[in-house]
Amino acid sequence: MTRIPYLDLKAVNAEIQPELDRAYAQIVASGWFILGKAVETFEGAFADYVGVRHCVGVGNGVEALHLILRAYGIGPGDEVIVPSNTYIATWLAVTYAGATPVPVEPDPHSYNLDPNRIEAALTENTRAILPVHLYGQAADMRPILAIASRHDLVVIEDAAQAHGASYQGRRCGGLGHAAGFSFYPGKNLGALGDAGAVTTEDDALAEKVRSLRNYGSKKKYENEMLGFNSRLDELQAAFLSVKLPYLDKWNEHRRQIAEVYTDAFSQVPELTVPHTLDSASHVWHIYPLRCTDRDGLQAHLNRAGIGTLIHYPVPPHLSEAYATLGYKQGEFPVAEAIAQTELSLPISPVMTMDETEVVVGAVLDYFG
Ligand SMILES: *Cc1c(COP(=O)(O)O)cnc(C)c1O
Numbered sequence: 001m002t003r004i005p006y007l008d009l010k011a012v013n014a015e016i017q018p019e020l021d022r023a024y025a026q027i028v029a030s031g032w033f034i035l036g037k038a039v040e041t042f043e044g045a046f047a048d049y050v051g052v053r054h055c056v057g058v059g060n061g062v063e064a065l066h067l068i069l070r071a072y073g074i075g076p077g078d079e080v081i082v083p084s085n086t087y088i089a090t091w092l093a094v095t096y097a098g099a100t101p102v103p104v105e106p107d108p109h110s111y112n113l114d115p116n117r118i119e120a121a122l123t124e125n126t127r128a129i130l131p132v133h134l135y136g137q138a139a140d141m142r143p144i145l146a147i148a149s150r151h152d153l154v155v156i157e158d159a160a161q162a163h164g165a166s167y168q169g170r171r172c173g174g175l176g177h178a179a180g181f182s183f184y185p186g187k188n189l190g191a192l193g194d195a196g197a198v199t200t201e202d203d204a205l206a207e208k209v210r211s212l213r214n215y216g217s218k219k220k221y222e223n224e225m226l227g228f229n230s231r232l233d234e235l236q237a238a239f240l241s242v243k244l245p246y247l248d249k250w251n252e253h254r255r256q257i258a259e260v261y262t263d264a265f266s267q268v269p270e271l272t273v274p275h276t277l278d279s280a281s282h283v284w285h286i287y288p289l290r291c292t293d294r295d296g297l298q299a300h301l302n303r304a305g306i307g308t309l310i311h312y313p314v315p316p317h318l319s320e321a322y323a324t325l326g327y328k329q330g331e332f333p334v335a336e337a338i339a340q341t342e343l344s345l346p347i348s349p350v351m352t353m354d355e356t357e358v359v360v361g362a363v364l365d366y367f368g
Contacts, residue, residue, distance in 0.1 A: 006307035054206035057232025061182020065093030133162035
């Protein structure tokens with residue numbers, strides 16, 4: 001039986017193993033491991049790729065968002081609009097800053113923050129909107145930015161799933177005031193460990209995040225603010241510089257797989273295929289299929305040797321961690337319905353078209 005893992009990271013990295021080995025050897029030989037040339041080089045390359053003036057490497061994705069919020073002075077008493085259907089890290093970043101996440105439902109087709117529902121959630125304490133480009137498709141940023149400008153709010157993109165995605169011809173990470181990226185190993189651009197970055201056109205914000213990531217210090221032993229230790233390692237930066245030139249090719253491959261899935265499943269009445277926006281170019285970090293009998297389909301695929309995941313089984317408002325906010329089942333029905341019916345099919349730069357057809361066959365077989 002063909003076994004198709006959800007994501008084979010060994011195979012992804014094997015493609016470029018000699019280059020990764022060289023990068024590793026260079027860093028070891030340099031004897032310099034924190035905030036040096038490799039970080040600067042990657043920051044420059046990623047800023048150019050996104051099309052912004054600044055990239056600041058940080059420890060991971062949730063810290064990228066946290067430091068942006070801190071740098072904008074958002075804290076206790078402040079509210080931040082977040083999607084009701086996201087990975088909990090989006091909410092946690094707001095909580096780390098001492099502010100309160102205020103959930104808003106997604107559009108039921110794009111799965112991204114519904115601009116039409118934002119204004120009803122604003123209060124005099126709202127300071128920012130934190131849209132997520134979920135699954136690799138840009139949120140509908142134009143109306144979100146218009147609302148933000150009317151109410152004098154900051155827009156912070158959670159671009160952790162959207163490396164290389166674009167909206168109206170511009171890359172995610174350069175659409176709002178600032179953006180947080182994660183380079184967690186499984187992301188479209190992934191390090192060999194934890195890593196993240198902040199991208200922005202805002203000079204002052206970039207300066208502040210540079211200081212916040214390094215104990216509140218730009219010059220050794222001179223601490224201008226209460227900072228954190230959230231730095232991008234030289235080693236991870238070197239690996240990311242090796243991988244960045246492959247990102248567009250890898251995303252293109254993901255698109256081909258997604259197209260095969262969508263063509264095969266769009267006529268199956270029990271299935272809902274992801275809706276793509278004309279204005280956005282999707283990078284398919286995740287292929288989110290929806291099915292009312294999700295658990296049955298997942299068990300069937302598992303028996304057929306096909307790995308799947310659920311993104312995400314518990315929406316943040318129903319997680320134990322946020323019990324203190326007092327939300328109940330039924331309060332965010334769109335997010336809850338996604339959590340109950342979403343199934344992520346295998347998709348990656350190394351998955352072959354033959355394997356894709358095997359997955360298609362196994363899914364269709366369930367409804368045959
Ligand atoms: C991965 C992810 C994060 C967090 O990134 P880490 O690097 O794991 O901290 C935040 N938001 C979203 C939407 C993510 O997918």
